[in-house]
Every structure is written in C-alpha cells, then in structure tokens.
Amino acid sequence: MNKYKKYIAGVAGLGAVLTPMMAFAVGQNVINIIDVIALILNRVVGIVIIIALIWFIWGLAEYIEAKSGKAENRPEGRERMVMGAIAFFAIVSIWGLVRFLQTATGVSGSNLRNDEIPYIGNPVTNVGQ
Numbered sequence: 001m002n003k004y005k006k007y008i009a010g011v012a013g014l015g016a017v018l019t020p021m022m023a024f025a026v027g028q029n030v031i032n033i034i035d036v037i038a039l040i041l042n043r044v045v046g047i048v049i050i051i052a053l054i055w056f057i058w059g060l061a062e063y064i065e066a067k068s069g070k071a072e073n074r075p076e077g078r079e080r081m082v083m084g085a086i087a088f089f090a091i092v093s094i095w096g097l098v099r100f101l102q103t104a105t106g107v108s109g110s111n112l113r114n115d116e117i118p119y120i121g122n123p124v125t126n127v128g129q
Contacts, residue, residue, distance in 0.1 A: 049091055056084025 059080025066074035101107075 045091065045095060049088065052084050052087040052091060054084075056081055056088060059084055 059077045059082075062073045062077030063081060064077075066072070066077055
C-alpha cells in the first residue's frame with residue numbers, strides 16, 4: 001500500500017497543477033482549445049524532463065553512496081542513472097524533432113486560422129440549400 005501512496009500523491013499533485021488550466025479549456029472555438037492543449041502539453045513535457053533529471057541525480061547519489069560504503073546499492077544506482085539518462089535523452093530528442101518539423105513545415109500553434117482548419121459540414125443542416 002505504501003508503494004501506491006507515492007503514485008497517488010504524484011497524480012494528485014499533477015492534477016492540482018493542471019486543474020486551474022482546465023478552467024481555460026472552455027474556449028470559444030477550436031483554436032482556443034488547441035492553444036490550451038498545447039499549453040498543457042508544454043507544461044507536462046517540462047515536468048517529465050524535471051522528473052527524468054531528478055531520477056538521474058537520485059541514481060548518482062545512490063552510486064556515490066555505494067562507493068563510500070553500501071556496495072549493494074551500486075547496481076541500483078547505476079541502473080537509475082542509465083535509465084534517467086536514456087529518458088532525458090529520449091524526451092529532449094523527441095521534443096527537438098517536433099520543433100524541427102514545426103519549423104521545417106512552418107506550422108506552429110499560433111499561426112492557424114479558423115478558415116484553414118478543414119471540416120465536414122453537417123449534412124442535416126445542408127439539406128434543401
């Protein structure tokens with residue numbers, strides 16, 4: 001049960017951070033909702049990068065502590081460091097790839113207009129016109 005308390009606390013904390021932004025999700029049109037989703041995703045990416053960095057530092061601390069005395073924690077510390085570095089690298093790489101594709105195609109969240117978003121009209125309202 002104690003194992004799940006950390007996860008529940010993390011999810012509750014994340015919910016507390018993101019809940020005020022949900023009030024802004026009541027947008028007037030699709031562009032406002034897309035902007036809110038982009039804002040949420042940007043904050044989530046930042047939080048995940050911080051978590052990966054903390055995970056790496058935690059592994060480094062375990063590794064250093066194991067060198068000074070507790071040798072049984074050394075493999076765990078090394079594994080945490082490797083996993084934190086891999087997670088950090090993957091997140092930053094994907095983030096960079098998305099940014100590159102945005103600049104290469106000229107697309108960003110702020111330069112979309114309503115008339116550029118494709119949609120299918122409601123066939124019921126178009127009857128008889």
